[in-house]
Amino acid sequence: MTKTPRRPVHGVLLLDKPLGWTSQDALSKARGLLRALKAGHTGTLDPLATGLLPLCFGAATKFSQVSLDADKRYTATLKLGERSSTLDGEGTITPGTPPAFDRATLEAACAALTGPIEQLPPMHSALKKDGRALYDYARAGIEVERTPRRITIHRLDIVEWQADRLVIDVTCSKGTYIRTLAADLGDRLGCGAWLQALRRTATGPLRVDDAITIDALAALSEPEREARLLPPDVLLQHWPALRLPDDEAGRFLTGLRRRVAEADQSHVRVYGPQPRAFLGSAHIQAGELIADRLLSPQEVQALL
Structure with a gap:
C-alpha cells in the first residue's frame, strides 16, 4: 500500500x-x-x-x-423519571419516580446547581485511580472511592420541558461531567434523570x-x-494583544525577555509588525515580556 x-x-x-x-x-x-x-x-x-x-x-x-x-457550553437533553447505571443511554435503565413537580421547583433545582459546586466524577469515566481508568473498575463491577471535584456551572437555563423530557443549556468550567449534572438534577427533582443527548455548542x-x-x-x-x-491565534482571541516592532519581534522569537511599557498581564498574544504575524504567547511581569509558547520562524513565515 x-x-x-x-x-x-x-x-x-x-x-x-x-x-x-x-x-x-x-x-x-x-x-x-x-x-x-x-x-x-x-x-x-x-x-x-x-x-x-x-x-x-x-x-x-x-x-x-x-x-x-x-469554559464549555452544551445543550443537554435529559430523560426524567428514570435512572441509568452509567448516567447515560449506554447503561442499564431502571425506573425512577414519575415526574411530579412544577416550574418553580424546576427553576429552584437548576439554581441550586448553578455556581461553584462539588461534583463526584462518574465511575464510567476515563479518570484514573491507581493507574487504572475508572471505567475499567466499573466494567468489572467494582466501585471505588472518588474525590469530589470543584467545578463551576456559570449558567443553567431551561430550554424546553415536556413531561418526562427536559432540555437545558449549560455553560460550565472545564472538567464538568454533564452526565453527573443530569443525574444530580434528577435527584433534586425527586424523580431521577439520565443524559439522553448532548451537544457541545461552544468552547471558549x-x-x-x-x-x-x-x-x-x-x-x-x-x-x-x-x-x-x-x-492558530484564534484559540487566544480573548487575550490582550501586543504588537512588537521588527527588531524586537526577532529577539522575542529567540526567547529573550523584552522590556515593555505595559501593565502586568497573565496572558498576552504577541505579534510582529506585519498583519497576521503571530509570534506566540507570553505574560508581562514587572515591565518584562516573558515568552511562554513560541512559534518557530518557519511557522511564522508559513502563516504569513
Whole structure:
C-alpha cells in the first residue's frame, strides 16, 4: 500500500463531531483529509455527544491547552423519571419516580446547581485511580472511592420541558461531567434523570455555528479544506494583544525577555509588525515580556 504523503499544515479546524465517533476518530479522519504532519484535539468529546471539537494542526498544537482549559457550553437533553447505571443511554435503565413537580421547583433545582459546586466524577469515566481508568473498575463491577471535584456551572437555563423530557443549556468550567449534572438534577427533582443527548455548542470564544461536518469537509477539494483552517491565534482571541516592532519581534522569537511599557498581564498574544504575524504567547511581569509558547520562524513565515 502507498502511504499518503504528509505536509506541514498550520491552523485550527472547527469540526462538528458526529454521533458515535470518538474524538480520535474525528482527528484521524480530518488529519488524513488535510494530509497534515502534526495534529491534536483540544480535549475529548464522548462518542455519544455531538458538536464542537476544535482540532489543531502544526503550530496550533502548541496552544491546544488554552482551548482545553476554556469554559464549555452544551445543550443537554435529559430523560426524567428514570435512572441509568452509567448516567447515560449506554447503561442499564431502571425506573425512577414519575415526574411530579412544577416550574418553580424546576427553576429552584437548576439554581441550586448553578455556581461553584462539588461534583463526584462518574465511575464510567476515563479518570484514573491507581493507574487504572475508572471505567475499567466499573466494567468489572467494582466501585471505588472518588474525590469530589470543584467545578463551576456559570449558567443553567431551561430550554424546553415536556413531561418526562427536559432540555437545558449549560455553560460550565472545564472538567464538568454533564452526565453527573443530569443525574444530580434528577435527584433534586425527586424523580431521577439520565443524559439522553448532548451537544457541545461552544468552547471558549469558539462556536459550533462556525464548524464543518466531516462529510462536508470530505466533499471539498484539498485547497478548500485548507481554507477552512483558522489561524492558530484564534484559540487566544480573548487575550490582550501586543504588537512588537521588527527588531524586537526577532529577539522575542529567540526567547529573550523584552522590556515593555505595559501593565502586568497573565496572558498576552504577541505579534510582529506585519498583519497576521503571530509570534506566540507570553505574560508581562514587572515591565518584562516573558515568552511562554513560541512559534518557530518557519511557522511564522508559513502563516504569513
